[in-house]
Amino acid sequence: MGNSELDASASALTLHVIPSTTMMASLFRAAYRSMSRQVRPPNWKALAPPLPNFAHQPSTLSHLPVPSLTTTLQRLKDSLRPLTRSTQEFASVCHKIDDFARPDGPGPILQQLLLERKNEKDHWLEEWWDDLGYLAYRDSVVVNVSYYYGFEPQPAHLPQTPAARAAAVTRSAMLFRQSLRSGQLAPDAIKDVQICMDTYRWMFDCCRVPGAEGLDWSVSHAGTPNPHDDLGHVIVIRKNRFWKIKAQVQDNVLGMGDLVSQFQYIYDHSTDEYPAIGALTAHNRDIWAKDFALLSSIPRNAALLSEIHSSAFVVSLDNSTPPPENDVDVSRALWHGTLPSPTNPTGVSRALSSRYVDKPLQFVVFDNCVAGFMGEHSVMDGTPTIRLCDELLGFLADPKSDFQLSPSASVIASPEPLDFDLTSIPEIHEAISKSQQYLHNLASSQSLSFLRTNYGKAAIKSFGVGPDGWAQMVVQVAYARLAERFSSKNGPVTPWPVGTYEAATTRKFYKGRTETIRVVSDECVAFVQAMLEKSATSEEKVRLLRDAVKKHTRLATEATMGEGVDRHMLGLRLSRPSSLSVPALFTDPLYTRSSHWTLSTSAVFSSHLGMYGWGEVVPDGFGVAYMTGFDDYLQFTITSRAEMPNAEFTEEIRKAAEELYELFTNSSPSSAPSASHSEVNAKL
Known part of the structure; x- marks a missing residue:
């Protein structure tokens, strides 16, 4: 992986103040101009606004410490001793540790530089970890970074159709989003002690962007003005075709009855297979960055990518049917897509074509009602998404939940197809084919x-x-x-x-x-x-x-x-001046x-x-x-x-x-x- 020391906290906009709508609109437009040029904004992390009831956390939570150099180096020795292959090997590394730690050695110099960095930043490790751990990583995020959860079956008190499965997950997730955005969500806690909720800013209305210069970033739409009442839409993918549904109208999340109609409409109007745009997202990040530039060079396509990035989340209506009793098949289908069957061993897996793996939240519904979740990992770890999925599924499991199974009397607009214009970029078809073959080879290697x-x-x-x-x-x-x-x-x-x-x-x-x-x-x-x-x-x-x-x-x-040991040692290494x-x-x-x-x-x-x-x-x-x-x-x-x-x-x-x-x-x-x-x- 590469390394970057871009100063994402240099922005005048900090997370300590909730920015005005006008300010956010200006910053949003600037960020999207950067995205279309695939230039990472130096303040990209600050563009996701703070959550209403957690804006106090920068001043009330402790900040990540820099441990004592002596303590960390002793812990390092303790961790190396059981891994040693010989007494000579351990003696050699101990000599180097002691040399590193001596008063005129490099350790105290690097420790002082790291302490200075800690005093200058809200979190001394954040930028380094974002890039080294994830955003500078150039192999496919599929298999290498993404993770998955498999859901329990649709409860018996809910309709047992794929459209109802997708509708149930969507309504529950949108209600969680509504609670989060309105400041009603209680903080996570360990033994009744509140813990940091910062990464929840990147849960909804966000997307990872492939960087043309070897560094990705994420873009958030959560704080942008909503002149067309579109924030709160969901992207649905079926047979590679992208659709947009409005899952929330003003402050109201659609009930299951209306959402079932929306999803059934997509199933009914998805008889043909479209070019697999989604497959491009799962290729090597540098290749995807080039394909992203080519795809977004057409204004219509750039607008469609904006719709995908600003969506609350993605629902993939995967047309494969992993048997629910087979944990391995379901796991693999969620993790990297269904591979060719024994009756067609030379076929190429197309399941991931109906996904967009740069989205932090992606729900997958198979044609046999098996369902699960696929997560993009770069700016949000597993603990927030575990809570989301746990509460989502707990809501569905309770027969007393507010499902709104009957369609409303309101006229709900039909789902809108988002069809990319590929006529003037025929080379994108070859890129799609190569991405599909790459994904097939990657999944087959596991x-x-x-x-x-x-x-x-x-x-x-x-x-x-x-x-x-x-x-x-x-x-x-x-x-x-x-x-x-x-x-x-x-x-x-x-x-x-x-x-x-x-x-x-x-x-x-x-x-x-x-x-x-x-x-x-x-x-x-x-x-x-x-x-x-x-x-x-x-x-x-x-x-x-x-x-x-x-x-x-x-x-x-x-x-x-x-x-x-490891985060401190990483900080020392990255503090080294040339x-x-x-x-x-x-x-x-x-x-x-x-x-x-x-x-x-x-x-x-x-x-x-x-x-x-x-x-x-x-x-x-x-x-x-x-x-x-x-x-x-x-x-x-x-x-x-x-x-x-x-x-x-x-x-x-x-x-x-x-x-x-x-x-x-x-x-x-x-x-x-x-x-x-x-x-x-x-x-x-």
Whole structure:
């Protein structure tokens, strides 16, 4: 990924003051002129207005700290020790850390520069993280960045048709949007303590824009004036054709009865397949930027792109039918689109053609009423969208909710087709074809497995162990055994132990997003080694597991407090002036290997979700999305490149989960449970 130090906070418009309508209109026009030229506005982040009831948070929430250099470097040593391959390797990196930290070394210089940056900005990491983590990333966001949730079935008290499924999701999401925009939405909280709501500004009426200069950005329409009463429209895509429906008229969200008619109209008028404009959004970002420029060179097309970007969200009416009983098929259909069937193995997947993956919110409804969500990750993590989907599905599950199933007496305009003008840009057809083939190859290169254990949170808590730490130790044991089988000289699997990432939310701080929990600790290694060795007794294994989970809980707590290793070290590295040579620590093999996230893991939870997942982050690694909130089972989704032993890893996770359960059922339960940090831990 690239790096940029664009100063997005240099704008005179700050988030501390709600801008006037006139000011926002002027800024909006300027931003869209920049977008049409694909030049990122220096103040793009400030153009999403603050939310009415959260405008106080910049002054009431703490700001992300810069930890003590001494403390972080000691934590770094502690995290490197269990990953070392030899005593010499560890001694070498410790020497470089000590050299980095000496009074006349580079560490104190970089620490001082970082502290100065902290004093100048609302969030010292924000711009760097936006770009390095997401906006400078040039591979497709599909598989590499986007994530998905699978929804529970349409409740029996609602009509069981695709149009009704789409209408139900749309009405519920629009009511959530209405609550958010009107200042009625209660803040998220951890143990009754309010946390930052800043990224909710990027939930609705927004879109990512491909940057022609290697840096994307997002554009928000949430604060723009609404002379045509169009803000509140939804974009619907069916057989690649884009439609616009007004889901909100003035302050009123359409009822399900009216929305069913709107969606049914689209189904009835979508017999032909249109050019797959949506496929362009899922290509390499630089290629999409070129195609975006070509597409928007036609004024009509530029206006249509504006309609898409300003929509509340997208609803994709996908004409495939993943069987609802098959978790893998549904997961893959949501994640990257349905692949060709065994009866047509040479066909090209077209499912993603009916999506627009730059939208932060995209709901997917299949022809058999299976439904879910696909999220764009760059300016908003998973905790806000989990809340949205949880409340959305909870609203639908309650028979007493205000569905408004009967059509209103009002005359509702029919959906408006948004047909792109491609007559003068025939080369766009070749670009579409190449994008479709690219997506087919990308999706075909991936493996995905799904697992539910036969016990869950209730049993784990009865053992006095935190469910999140338990799940993490299951994954470590499973990977260690996988490595024993597949990490030979030419094997695809890296020997255990490996760098393992778990995301913890830092939203207790203003503009906070995530910090890394470095899962592999000395205690973790001791436990896994005991599980691998036949000589260890069950009592020893239980004790070591408790120690490992206790340490994991401490590391997680530190991460949520902004006291992790990785964000601080990133800040130090990016603070380096060109006049200062690259410190030896930053290129040390063990140090760099420690942040090669062979295992990228994390958890979210909603009782209404059936699936959840995202892709691996390194070619030789695995993505492990899991849920520990169900009483009766733990859930794991495992993703990887197709050449990795994905099914074998999943089977090892199943075996390890059973072994840990048997350890405790055959031992005396503890009366002193370890704390769980599941309430503050989040993926994405």
